[in-house]
Amino acid sequence: MTAGSYRICPLCEASCGLRIELHDGRVQRIRGEPDDPFSRGYLCPKALALKDLHDDPDRLRQPLVKRQGRLVPVSWNEAYAEIEVRLLPILREHGPDAVATVLGNPVVHRMGLLAYFPRLARALGTRNLFSASTLDQMPKQLSSALMFGHWFSVAVPDIDRSDFLLILGGNPLASNGSMWTVPDVRERLRALRQRGGRLVVVDPRHSETAAIADQHLAIRPGTDVFLLAALCATLFEEGRVQPGRLDEHLNGLEALRDFVQPYAPEQVAARCGLDAGAIRQLARDLAAAPRAAVYGRIGTHTTRFGTVNAWLVDALNVLTGNLDREGGAMFPKAPAFAANTLPGPAKGVRLGRRHSRVSGALEVNGELPITCLREEIQTPGPGQVRALISVAANPALSCPGGAALDAALGELDFMLSLDIYVNETTRHADVILPGRSALEVAHYDIAFSQLSIRNHARWSEALLPSEQPDDWEQLLLLSALVQGRDWRAPLAELDDAMLDEELARHLPEELRAPVRAALGDRPGPQRLVDLGLRLGPYGDAFGRRPEGLNLAQVRAAPAGLDLGPLQPRIPELLRTASGRIELAPAECLAERQALAAALDEPRPEWTLIGRRDLRSNNSWMHNLPLLAKGSERCTLQMHPDDARRLGLAEADCAWIEGAGDPLRVPVELSTTLRPGLVCLPHGWGHAGTPLRVAAQRPGVNFNALLSDRERDPLSGNAVLSGITVRIRPA
Numbered sequence: 001m002t003a004g005s006y007r008i009c010p011l012c013e014a015s016c017g018l019r020i021e022l023h024d025g026r027v028q029r030i031r032g033e034p035d036d037p038f039s040r041g042y043l044c045p046k047a048l049a050l051k052d053l054h055d056d057p058d059r060l061r062q063p064l065v066k067r068q069g070r071l072v073p074v075s076w077n078e079a080y081a082e083i084e085v086r087l088l089p090i091l092r093e094h095g096p097d098a099v100a101t102v103l104g105n106p107v108v109h110r111m112g113l114l115a116y117f118p119r120l121a122r123a124l125g126t127r128n129l130f131s132a133s134t135l136d137q138m139p140k141q142l143s144s145a146l147m148f149g150h151w152f153s154v155a156v157p158d159i160d161r162s163d164f165l166l167i168l169g170g171n172p173l174a175s176n177g178s179m180w181t182v183p184d185v186r187e188r189l190r191a192l193r194q195r196g197g198r199l200v201v202v203d204p205r206h207s208e209t210a211a212i213a214d215q216h217l218a219i220r221p222g223t224d225v226f227l228l229a230a231l232c233a234t235l236f237e238e239g240r241v242q243p244g245r246l247d248e249h250l251n252g253l254e255a256l257r258d259f260v261q262p263y264a265p266e267q268v269a270a271r272c273g274l275d276a277g278a279i280r281q282l283a284r285d286l287a288a289a290p291r292a293a294v295y296g297r298i299g300t301h302t303t304r305f306g307t308v309n310a311w312l313v314d315a316l317n318v319l320t321g322n323l324d325r326e327g328g329a330m331f332p333k334a335p336a337f338a339a340n341t342l343p344g345p346a347k348g349v350r351l352g353r354r355h356s357r358v359s360g361a362l363e364v365n366g367e368l369p370i371t372c373l374r375e376e377i378q379t380p381g382p383g384q385v386r387a388l389i390s391v392a393a394n395p396a397l398s399c400p401g402g403a404a405l406d407a408a409l410g411e412l413d414f415m416l417s418l419d420i421y422v423n424e425t426t427r428h429a430d431v432i433l434p435g436r437s438a439l440e441v442a443h444y445d446i447a448f449s450q451l452s453i454r455n456h457a458r459w460s461e462a463l464l465p466s467e468q469p470d471d472w473e474q475l476l477l478l479s480a481l482v483q484g485r486d487w488r489a490p491l492a493e494l495d496d497a498m499l500d501e502e503l504a505r506h507l508p509e510e511l512r513a514p515v516r517a518a519l520g521d522r523p524g525p526q527r528l529v530d531l532g533l534r535l536g537p538y539g540d541a542f543g544r545r546p547e548g549l550n551l552a553q554v555r556a557a558p559a560g561l562d563l564g565p566l567q568p569r570i571p572e573l574l575r576t577a578s579g580r581i582e583l584a585p586a587e588c589l590a591e592r593q594a595l596a597a598a599l600d601e602p603r604p605e606w607t608l609i610g611r612r613d614l615r616s617n618n619s620w621m622h623n624l625p626l627l628a629k630g631s632e633r634c635t636l637q638m639h640p641d642d643a644r645r646l647g648l649a650e651a652d653c654a655w656i657e658g659a660g661d662p663l664r665v666p667v668e669l670s671t672t673l674r675p676g677l678v679c680l681p682h683g684w685g686h687a688g689t690p691l692r693v694a695a696q697r698p699g700v701n702f703n704a705l706l707s708d709r710e711r712d713p714l715s716g717n718a719v720l721s722g723i724t725v726r727i728r729p730a
């Protein structure tokens, strides 16, 4: 392997190890890295598009500033000076909450953004923090926090040792897994079935994953909560509850029984569109499997009962004795940055320490629901959002609201975007600061090492030099700037100050100086990673455990270090105030009445769900020629009987109408859906941007159809699936 050619793929949560061959500063070849202990040589078509991404002529390499309504290239210092002149008066006059920030999905794939954004947030002092998390996984984070005491104590299926996997609302064959870092999931699922294991998929659509399953339950969208309750109820009713080793660590078994009791399979079957006998049998199969895991993903989270779903998924893992056991749902032990591996007071978490100004939505994990962003911009009064900083986010396409949200972005007094493209969101910015190409930054996986099916530590070096400041340098400079400090001062001083604060947080006074010396003088995130690794559960504790890990060792292992299969972690992992698993959190129990009321909701004529495609990635990889090839992706799939009823043939256009803006879309006939169900991907609708490849196949914006008022009231997560719509021929 040529030096420096290893790179952790930054494109999705599988985080595969890639081998990237360069010649004269150009990408020659991209392959899966066979020596990666974790991804074992796997890669998907998106990884090959890293070359297109690096070479994309539309990717920004220079800052842009808006002059007379047009974004024009400027020097870095001009861009920073513009931010100073425009943003500081807003902060001075209206206070910190007048500036909102919104983080997008790629932030978690960028060590510099993830490690340094908190610095900027603290410097700003705003409470208006928003992110894609409330379009995605906040229900799981909340349920995990309530049950186990920390927002990142998320249990993942131990797929390689499991005998039974029940997947609800996830399609890992297209998404490559999510909240579950599992490279080459197809092969791992094949192996599970080969050794006699069973895969059961609950999905309204006969998805790519359902197609390779032993059993597919085509549930009605939005009704998993009843199915999950019925599975729990059946276990209680039939005397199949066997938490085993977990028994002594549980609170709330009776309260859980009480909550699910009304939902026997016979009570919910019609609502779920499933057979009561099949639900009962599934509960029995799950209980009987030697080692099983239940996994719920985005199809269960982006619904009105997202948090209740996430909770009941883990309740099932507990009731069947599969939580925290080999082959069940287990907790990774990340080598760095995982709060659940660090000593600290067990105090659980609090939800709703404050509320959003306009609709009173609860704060979750320090942020507010992103669907509140529009109204916070458009509603006058004290605390109104007047400026926005977007970091690798494209809410104009990814967030419900459509034209209204687009208009709101246009009404801001000032907008700054850290992004690599001028797109539907960043076209509203007054200043855009471009991030480096993924090949020009070093990387350590802060986030996904906490969700991985195997414990590991991997580092990738920057493969190519860059003239642009690194992500962390931009954020560090901005954090000085927003505090009115001299942003022309050397960044090393600012970084040292940040490191000192970090040390003060983790170490007693007498240890700080020697540790600081051991971390070296080179500024940047690698010192934070070294600190995290060395103080982490495998770390060398700066010499006190000489055989332990540090960054130098990880760097010396070119394709990463394997830290072994997942190990049981209860009770050590628990950070709840009681020190136990909270099997019946009060916040979830409070949903009892809403749930009972929802059981009788009538079935609409048409229901819309979303989908992902292996060759796409949310909204931002549609400008890459390699991925843009092939048939049209942004189509409305519907059952042939429905199409016939409407007089529509393949590729004819239909109108979809919902709470928001109507959409006109070509139809694709598909027997993967039941009649009455239609399916459209999100992330499309590329209008009004200079992205030349994407403009050829713009598609339509799924989220324009939706109102930004539909949320899971606990987690604040947007409702993005199971949408009631009307369909008519165009």
Ligand SMILES: Nc1nc2c(c(=O)[nH]1)N[C@H]1C(S)=C(S)[C@@H](COP(=O)(O)OP(=O)(O)OC[C@H]3O[C@@H](n4cnc5c(=O)[nH]c(N)nc54)[C@H](O)[C@@H]3O)O[C@H]1N2
Pocket (backbone or CB within 6 Å): 103, 104, 105, 106, 110, 132, 135, 136, 298, 391, 392, 393, 394, 395, 397, 398, 399, 418, 419, 420, 421, 423, 425, 434, 435, 436, 438, 610, 617, 618, 619, 620, 682, 683, 702, 703, 720
């Ligand atoms: N209807 C519907 N809506 C959905 C979903 C759904 O299933 N259905 N899924 C939701 C989910 S799960 C998510 S995570 C969100 C995603 O929501 P977002 O994060 O808002 O959307 P992305 O499309 O991921 O946009 C990423 C942005 O980051 C920029 N970018 C890419 N790489 C870099 C980089 O290296 N540096 C910088 N600075 N910028 C970069 C891109 O240009 C783009 O502007 O969408 C959500 N929206």
Ligand SMILES: Nc1nc2c(c(=O)[nH]1)N[C@H]1C(S)=C(S)[C@@H](COP(=O)(O)OP(=O)(O)OC[C@H]3O[C@@H](n4cnc5c(=O)[nH]c(N)nc54)[C@H](O)[C@@H]3O)O[C@H]1N2
Pocket (backbone or CB within 6 Å): 012, 013, 105, 136, 168, 169, 170, 171, 172, 174, 175, 176, 177, 178, 202, 203, 204, 205, 207, 219, 220, 221, 222, 223, 224, 297, 298, 299, 300, 303, 609, 610, 611, 612, 613, 614, 615, 616, 617, 618, 721, 722
């Ligand atoms: N190729 C590709 N990979 C991606 C992304 C991408 O855009 N493209 N995005 C990345 C991101 S940001 C994320 S968060 C992950 C998401 O990863 P996943 O959670 O695996 O997301 P999806 O592939 O959208 O699969 C969701 C499934 O839920 C089903 N579903 C919809 N509604 C319901 C329901 O009410 N109940 C049930 N049981 N199922 C339902 C859908 O039919 C779909 O098959 O993927 C990541 N990986």
Ligand code: SF4
Pocket (backbone or CB within 6 Å): 009, 010, 011, 012, 013, 014, 015, 016, 042, 043, 044, 045, 046, 047, 176, 183
């Ligand atoms: S599965 Fe995800 S991480 Fe792996 S190569 Fe494809 S895009 Fe990259």
Ligand SMILES: [Mo]
Pocket (backbone or CB within 6 Å): 105, 136
């Ligand atoms: Mo996501």
